[in-house]
Amino acid sequence: MSIINKTATEQLALLQSREITSVALTQAYLDRINQVDPAVGAFLRVESDTALTQAAEVDRKREAGESLGKLAGLPIAIKDILCTQNTPTTCGSKMLENFVPPYNATVVEKLFSADAVILGRTNMDEFAMGSSTENSAYHPTQNPWDTSRIPGGSSGGAAACIAADMAPLSIGTDTGGSIRQPAALCGCVGLKPTYGRVSRYGLIAFASSLDQIGPLARTVEDTALLMEVLAGHDSLDSTSVDTPVPPYSETVHQPLQNLRLGVVEQHFGKGIDPEIEGAVKQAIATYQSLGATIKNLEMPHADYGIATYYIIAPCEASSNLARYDGAHYGYRADQAEVAAELAEDGSDEGPLVRMYRKTRSEGFGSEVQRRIMLGTYALSEGYYDAFYLKALKVRRLIRQDYDNAFEQVDLIIGPVTANPAFVKGEKTSDPMTMYLEDLYTVTANLAGVAGISLPCGLTKNGLPIGLQLQAAAFQEEKLLRAAQMFQHATDFHLRRPELL
Numbered sequence: 001m002s003i004i005n006k007t008a009t010e011q012l013a014l015l016q017s018r019e020i021t022s023v024a025l026t027q028a029y030l031d032r033i034n035q036v037d038p039a040v041g042a043f044l045r046v047e048s049d050t051a052l053t054q055a056a057e058v059d060r061k062r063e064a065g066e067s068l069g070k071l072a073g074l075p076i077a078i079k080d081i082l083c084t085q086n087t088p089t090t091c092g093s094k095m096l097e098n099f100v101p102p103y104n105a106t107v108v109e110k111l112f113s114a115d116a117v118i119l120g121r122t123n124m125d126e127f128a129m130g131s132s133t134e135n136s137a138y139h140p141t142q143n144p145w146d147t148s149r150i151p152g153g154s155s156g157g158a159a160a161c162i163a164a165d166m167a168p169l170s171i172g173t174d175t176g177g178s179i180r181q182p183a184a185l186c187g188c189v190g191l192k193p194t195y196g197r198v199s200r201y202g203l204i205a206f207a208s209s210l211d212q213i214g215p216l217a218r219t220v221e222d223t224a225l226l227m228e229v230l231a232g233h234d235s236l237d238s239t240s241v242d243t244p245v246p247p248y249s250e251t252v253h254q255p256l257q258n259l260r261l262g263v264v265e266q267h268f269g270k271g272i273d274p275e276i277e278g279a280v281k282q283a284i285a286t287y288q289s290l291g292a293t294i295k296n297l298e299m300p301h302a303d304y305g306i307a308t309y310y311i312i313a314p315c316e317a318s319s320n321l322a323r324y325d326g327a328h329y330g331y332r333a334d335q336a337e338v339a340a341e342l343a344e345d346g347s348d349e350g351p352l353v354r355m356y357r358k359t360r361s362e363g364f365g366s367e368v369q370r371r372i373m374l375g376t377y378a379l380s381e382g383y384y385d386a387f388y389l390k391a392l393k394v395r396r397l398i399r400q401d402y403d404n405a406f407e408q409v410d411l412i413i414g415p416v417t418a419n420p421a422f423v424k425g426e427k428t429s430d431p432m433t434m435y436l437e438d439l440y441t442v443t444a445n446l447a448g449v450a451g452i453s454l455p456c457g458l459t460k461n462g463l464p465i466g467l468q469l470q471a472a473a474f475q476e477e478k479l480l481r482a483a484q485m486f487q488h489a490t491d492f493h494l495r496r497p498e499l500l
């Protein structure tokens with residue numbers, strides 16, 4: 001068995017007992033990336049040299065008996081949306097093709113202090129807008145289980161690199177499902193923390209009231225390990241909350257007694273694939289056999305989740321993305337071309353305004369432009385009350401549904417997606433069907449609660465199926481412990497795609 005088939009927790013133990021070095025482990029992953037990433041396309045950039053230098057430094061520290069962080073020597077892949085000093089960060093967009101941040105995101109700082117080794121940056125939908133990673137300005141990512149299919153999105157690279165054993169750990173972001181949905185479609189574990197649990201300082205913003213950073217890994221235990229490093233208050237992010245971080249990696253193995261699980265009727269409504277419904281119901285039965293009790297829940301506003309999300313997220317995006325105007329940083333349309341255009345069409349639009357316009361139409365892809373238009377429209381005078389304010393009110397009702405639910409149960413159990421991974425190109429021409437991919441995930445972001453996706457089966461065609469558990473705010477510990485109970489009783493997390 002190769003070292004890369006082991007879990008991060010197992011690898012950490014081998015590093016600590018000095019049976020392997022971080023350089024050897026990092027090199028094994030770099031070799032694997034060389035071998036399979038041409039077929040998968042999970043990475044936008046592989047940072048071999050800096051990774052090996054970081055790994056050698058950890059090995060040196062260990063040899064010298066210096067104190068080491070919690071992830072000492074473990075390789076990790078990062079979604080290309082987190083600012084890293086002096087390292088390009090593109091957000092999957094042409095707009096930031098040459099952007100080199102002058103500072104580190106807090107989670108990147110945390111990884112450095114934990115002595116992790118950064119392997120490279122993973123592919124994503126442009127500005128995290130999408131559910132298939134087909135909106136990346138650079139290249140699509142393929143699903144390692146079937147390379148004719150999408151890996152989910154927007155953190156498609158983050159999930160695919162775990163599924164194809166190109167990294168033991170990775171970091172994604174979830175605004176409406178972008179950690180949980182690709183984790184489900186690629187058969188790995190992905191956790192969307194509570195809003196405020198992980199600092200967003202240095203995360204390139206999409207929709208600031210919904211965005212969260214979180215871990216992806218092959219097992220629940222590894223997810224807990226990484227979560228412990230990422231979580232915590234940060235004075236640089238005023239929305240991060242100052243509550244203690246439990247030792248997730250230690251408590252994850254403690255089963256929960258008298259676990260009460262809630263099932264939402266709408267989750268099994270029309271449109272769900274029968275194989276997914278079957279696998280999720282089987283998972284519910286597994287929990288019952290482990291002593292959990294099941295309660296049917298009313299969440300009357302769940303049906304409005306997609307409509308609400310697709311007003312609020314574009315509104316916030318239109319405001320956040322206003323900064324990309326070609327004047328401050330990032331892509332700028334060619335001045336000579338701007339002048340030539342103006343001369344040709346005889347417009348009295350000034351060169352600066354034309355430069356803004358040309359920059360934004362050339363630098364942003366079509367989905368990002370669509371969101372900006374949706375958002376600006378919904379925020380404009382006369383429509384603001386009808387769309388944005390109304391959406392905020394419905395968001396409050398959705399939150400209320402969750403509050404009521406968590407008075408009766410510990411966790412909500414259900415599917416992550418209605419369908420398994422779809423074939424590339426199948427939904428690109430129809431944004432509405434693409435938006436429906438997020439049916440079961442957006443409500444957690446709207447309410448700010450935590451959710452996890454974990455493998456619970458394979459379809460007849462060998463495609464992964466995800467199980468979603470959701471918990472009240474700051475109940476990640478409960479979520480991880482419950483997920484571990486399921487993983488302990490099943491072997492879905494051990495199945496691997498046959499890739500090369």
Ligand code: GLN
Nearest residue numbers: 128129130175176177178
């Ligand atoms: N798929 C959703 C969207 O396109 C969610 C994206 C995300 O969570 N970043 O907005």
